[in-house]
Amino acid sequence: xxxxxxxxxxxxxxxxxxxxxxxxxxxxxxxxxxxxxxxxxxxxxxxxxxxxxxxxxxxxxxxxxxxxxxxxxxxxxxxxxxxxxxxxxxxxxxxxxxxxxxxxxxxxxxxxxxxxxxxxxxxxxxxxxxxxxxxxxxxxxxxxxxxxxxxxxxxxxxxxxxxxxxxxxxxxxxxxxxxxxxxxxxxxxxxxxxxxxxxxxxxxxxxxxxxxxxxxxxxxxxxxxxxxxxxxxxxxxxxxxxxxxxxxxxxxxxxxxxxxxxxxxxxxxxxxxxx
Numbered sequence: 001x002x003x004x005x006x007x008x009x010x011x012x013x014x015x016x017x018x019x020x021x022x023x024x025x026x027x028x029x030x031x032x033x034x035x036x037x038x039x040x041x042x043x044x045x046x047x048x049x050x051x052x053x054x055x056x057x058x059x060x061x062x063x064x065x066x067x068x069x070x071x072x073x074x075x076x077x078x079x080x081x082x083x084x085x086x087x088x089x090x091x092x093x094x095x096x097x098x099x100x101x102x103x104x105x106x107x108x109x110x111x112x113x114x115x116x117x118x119x120x121x122x123x124x125x126x127x128x129x130x131x132x133x134x135x136x137x138x139x140x141x142x143x144x145x146x147x148x149x150x151x152x153x154x155x156x157x158x159x160x161x162x163x164x165x166x167x168x169x170x171x172x173x174x175x176x177x178x179x180x181x182x183x184x185x186x187x188x189x190x191x192x193x194x195x196x197x198x199x200x201x202x203x204x205x206x207x208x209x210x211x212x213x214x215x216x217x218x219x220x221x222x223x224x225x226x227x228x229x230x231x232x233x234x235x236x237x238x239x240x241x242x243x244x245x246x247x248x249x250x251x252x253x254x255x256x257x258x259x260x261x262x263x264x265x266x267x268x269x270x271x272x273x274x275x
Contacts, residue, residue: 045112046119046200049215051105051273052076052127052193054186055175056261058098066090068241071264074217075102075186075193076275079267081218086241091250094242098258100178102127102186104195105220108140108161109169114204119161122198123174126191128157132176137227140170156198171224178261187262218273 011022052075059068069085088095104127110116134144142161159172176182185191200210244251 044200044210045110045116045205046210047109047111047213048197048210049107049213049220050195051215051217051220053081053103053105053217054100054178054261055103056100057096058100058258058260059095061090064090066093068093068095072221073264074272077267077272078265079272080264081221081272088241092244094244094251096240098260100261101175102178102182103173103175105224106172107169107215107220107223108164108172110164110166113166115166116164117162117203119164119202121159121200123157123159123195124155124198125195126185127176127193128174129176129182132157132174134159135173135175137171137224139168139227140164140172142172144174169223171220171227214275216273
């Protein structure tokens with residue numbers, strides 16, 4: 001109480017301009033703290049974690065051998081997470097065109113005891129583009145749209161999940177092809193890799209303050225592998241190789257124009273998924 005009285009005496013001694021500035025600052029502070037306090041005493045029913053990856057599917061030619069591979073890396077450290085490769089006779093095997101992507105994976109958990117409907121997350125990140133596509137584990141459906149016209153946040157990406165059941169977790173991935181512009185962002189400019197959830201809302205609640213947790217990259221991959229079924233790619237991709245018959249002409253693999261990613265780091269066991 002004494003401290004409050006001293007502060008009040010100090011405040012009365014301030015000039016009118018200083019009083020306006022102080023009141024404005026305190027008002028802004030209160031508006032900032034209200035959602036923080038609310039979220040603490042009324043926790044959000046959704047937990048969201050994130051990790052960043054690069055994914056490459058390509059081949060290497062050496063002598064009479066064509067080594068087809070796909071590799072998943074931790075974007076933050078460039079540590080190799082998974083590498084699958086297969087040696088093939090050069091010119092006698094058709095494989096998918098080489099391509100690399102940057103991938104943002106979200107682990108989304110409904111920690112409440114009731115179904116949530118029309119869950120929407122508005123997201124911004126330098127790793128998202130109009131070419132970004134979305135895929136999910138089989139236990140949820142989701143759609144994604146790139147919005148350049150939004151007045152509040154031009155260039156935001158909106159993810160919508162129609163239904164997520166109680167105590168269910170799912171992995172939603174946003175993958176963007178690595179073109180020359182994206183390659184510059186990642187490797188030349190060394191831009192800070194961030195993701196910001198601007199808004200989170202659903203039919204059951206209004207906009208919630210949301211803190212996105214940084215998760216170990218291997219944790220999300222392992223969780224995704226458990227949730228996936230069938231022949232879905234990026235978690236357990238199948239080697240898509242077609243061997244030519246003896247009477248078919250050889251494939252001219254050298255004609256494919258593709259700039260491979262630099263060699264991944266082989267990090268100590270148990271550390272590859274760290275930030």
